[in-house]
Amino acid sequence: MDVGLFEPCKLEDIPAPRPEDAWEYKPCQKKFVMRPEDEISVDSIISALLSQIEPTEVQFKECQWDVTAKEMHNEKQALLFEEKLYISQVKTGPCKLIEESKIFLESELKEVGYMKLSIEESYDGYVVFSRSQMTKGKGKSMCGHCLRGKYDEKFVLIVEKRSEFDYIDKARVEKNMEARNKENILSVIRETKINADSQKFKAEINIKDREPVFIMDGGVQLLMRHLIINNFVGKFEYYTLTLYGKVLHGVITVEKERKKVRIFYRNFANVIVVKNFKYFNEVAEETSETYFTSNGKIVLHFWPRYNYLLHAIRLPPKPKERILPKLELMWKADNLLFKHYQKKKKLTLESAQCYLHNHPEIVDFLYDYIHSVLQKKPEVVFPFTIKFFQNMKNTY
Structure with missing residues (x-):
């Protein structure tokens, strides 16, 4: 070194x-x-x-390696959805879901209509569309509604049109309303039709600096889904307007507790309960309860004072059973007789096919017969058939 x-x-x-x-x-x-x-x-x-x-x-x-960019939704894309709900009548009386777990069976509900709800994206906000139709009484009359609304990105009303129709004492009653928000002035046109008679009313409401926010029915659906997606718990206040022109004070309450609901054959656990109260002069005008999944889909919606509810699950159709005659059941239950029947049937089919192959002129006769039946259209086919072949016998 x-x-x-x-x-x-x-x-x-x-x-x-x-x-x-x-x-x-x-x-x-x-x-x-x-x-x-x-x-x-x-x-x-x-x-x-x-x-x-x-x-x-x-x-x-x-890791979810198969997730595409289209499936990675942001908050606005998460609000866009489309679903169909079924309307059923509760046979046991008004709806009550005060129990910890509520079960709806086939014997309790009778399906009477449907409701479609969709929220789409526009360049400056959201577009809400909903439509419903249901039968009344014994199914002889119909009623329903149609709604189209547009809201900006902060859920402020731009325009909404709503119409409802019903039949009362054989008269068609239709209520229409159009509300537009322009420069914080809400212009409302309300129309009531009874058959051919019509009445229109127009009003303007100053909603500048109004707190809480002013929204209509379509905005309420959009707002509730927004609260669910963002894990909101508590009370949210708003103002709304009914078809009769009454301004109501609304309160949406999202409860922290979760419930379990079973509809027909499907169980829903950890369902989020949202209650919507509307007040006029501090008196409750309307109360409704909506049960949501964690992604904002509606499982159940009902009004406690009415015996109608909306649900997402439909009862599967029953398989149609073939009703056989008693004698046919008796001999088909015997294996020996059933095998003998199948053997005879096969021999008869082979014999008929062989005969038709050896006599091709029968096909022309049958063609003429069917053509005559369709042309004449007799009320009783059997005597017409006898006369047809009797005439054919005389002819040939």
């Missing part, structure tokens, strides 16, 4: 130690300063090392 390669350390070359830099220094060591090219080299080395690391099989199983 060449001792001349090592030089003794001088005292003036050692900088004064600092407490925060104590870990950087050793005795007889100068302060190390990294050059730019060294820093790039170190970064390149680390990148090269990281590129060689592959995820384990467990990581591959946990």
